[in-house]
Amino acid sequence: xxxxxxxxxxxxxxxxxxxxxxxxxxxxxxxxxxxxxxxxxxxxxxxxxxxxxxxxxxxxxxxxxxxxxxxxxxxxxxxxxxxxxxxxxxxxxxxxxxxxxxxxxxxxxxxxxxxxxxxxxxxxxxxxx
Numbered sequence: 001x002x003x004x005x006x007x008x009x010x011x012x013x014x015x016x017x018x019x020x021x022x023x024x025x026x027x028x029x030x031x032x033x034x035x036x037x038x039x040x041x042x043x044x045x046x047x048x049x050x051x052x053x054x055x056x057x058x059x060x061x062x063x064x065x066x067x068x069x070x071x072x073x074x075x076x077x078x079x080x081x082x083x084x085x086x087x088x089x090x091x092x093x094x095x096x097x098x099x100x101x102x103x104x105x106x107x108x109x110x111x112x113x114x115x116x117x118x119x120x121x122x123x124x125x126x127x128x129x
Contacts, residue, residue: 040125046118054111061108064101
């Protein structure tokens with residue numbers, strides 16, 4: 001069986017066409033361009049979605065910050081009676097931390113993080129296009 005296969009392979013000569021390497025290279029390049037364009041589209045979509053979600057959350061964040069005690073605390077900090085603030089700084093700091101809208105800040109930081117990563121990815125794949 002082995003001898004028969006060797007004889008068959010010796011008799012047939014495979015000669016690739018002259019354009020075979022060019023065709024293979026063009027297919028590889030086309031596949032790479034498709035992958036890059038899909039990734040660029042995904043990152044661009046994520047950038048757009050993060051900007052839209054930040055825009056939609058902005059009024060809620062503003063209302064939460066304005067309804068908290070942050071404005072009162074800042075007015076106390078920048079008032080003329082700085083000596084009274086020095087005496088009760090621990091209570092003021094505790095009241096400040098307690099009045100922060102933590103969940104809104106976490107959501108905003110998450111949106112900014114997604115925006116930054118998506119923008120970096122989109123710019124990276126934009127250079128490859």
